[in-house]
Amino acid sequence: MAEILPVQVDESKSRTDGGKKKKAIPKGVVLDKDGKPCRSCTSFRDWAAMTRKKITPPQSKEPSSTTATATATSLPPDCPPDVETLGRSTWTLLHTIAATYPTTAPREKQDEMKTFMNIFSRVYPCWVCAEDFQRWIERPENKLVPGREEGHLGGRASLEQWMCGAHNEVNRKLGKSEFDCRRYEERWRTGWADGRCD
Ligand SMILES: Cc1cc2nc3c(=O)[nH]c(=O)nc-3n(C[C@H](O)[C@H](O)[C@H](O)COP(=O)(O)OP(=O)(O)OC[C@H]3O[C@@H](n4cnc5c(N)ncnc54)[C@H](O)[C@@H]3O)c2cc1C
Numbered sequence: 001m002a003e004i005l006p007v008q009v010d011e012s013k014s015r016t017d018g019g020k021k022k023k024a025i026p027k028g029v030v031l032d033k034d035g036k037p038c039r040s041c042t043s044f045r046d047w048a049a050m051t052r053k054k055i056t057p058p059q060s061k062e063p064s065s066t067t068a069t070a071t072a073t074s075l076p077p078d079c080p081p082d083v084e085t086l087g088r089s090t091w092t093l094l095h096t097i098a099a100t101y102p103t104t105a106p107r108e109k110q111d112e113m114k115t116f117m118n119i120f121s122r123v124y125p126c127w128v129c130a131e132d133f134q135r136w137i138e139r140p141e142n143k144l145v146p147g148r149e150e151g152h153l154g155g156r157a158s159l160e161q162w163m164c165g166a167h168n169e170v171n172r173k174l175g176k177s178e179f180d181c182r183r184y185e186e187r188w189r190t191g192w193a194d195g196r197c198d
Pocket residue numbers: 001002003083084085086087088089090091095124128129130132133163164165166167168170171173174178179184187
């Protein structure tokens with residue numbers, strides 16, 4: 001599910017350019033800063049509604065001519081990622097980085113992590129996601145400050161809770177339920193207490 005993002009254009013309003021009518025952009029499709037649709041900012045469902053290509057989902061026996069992407073809910077695995085696939089993969093990386101951070105981090109590691117997160121927040125390919133994330137990490141209570149106990153970088157436990165909070169901020173924004181941060185280590189480092197990951 002993509003969030004209702006600020007640069008979405010209502011399908012009912014087709015654009016004109018020098019008198020020439022342009023194809024309307026369906027609601028849910030996010031535009032890049034150059035005005036072109038941003039694939040990594042848009043869910044597959046909304047992207048497919050715009051392209052209206054006929055794609056047969058991998059398992060389907062239906063002939064492709066009768067299977068519209070607008071009804072498919074997920075991408076074939078070897079396509080460029082939509083906002084959700086990119087998000088899931090990225091969270092996996094970020095949480096795994098936090099879960100393998102030293103229990104007590106030397107100053108050099110703390111500096112590296114701050115640099116990494118700051119650069120990450122600027123290069124994340126979904127630009128609308130990145131801008132909100134930058135605003136979140138700039139809040140005084142969320143700032144990463146090496147060498148300070150309240151700076152979230154002193155060791156694994158504090159970085160994990162910070163990362164959990166960052167993800168929950170996005171969950172709230174998208175209307176999803178919040179993750180219980182007390183279960184963070186089970187989810188991302190040790191595996192669940194019931195042994196199903198062993
Ligand atoms: C920095 C960033 C910003 C994003 N901003 C947007 C945005 O503005 N709009 C948008 O549409 N999408 C955004 N996304 C993508 C979005 O967060 C989801 O990844 C995407 O919607 C797919 O969601 P999902 O329900 O499959 O699970 P995800 O939210 O991707 O979560 C994957 C798994 O992580 C675990 N998990 C969930 N919450 C937490 C938590 N708080 N702590 C630890 N583990 C957790 C759960 O086991 C879950 O199954 C963003 C992603 C990132 C990395």
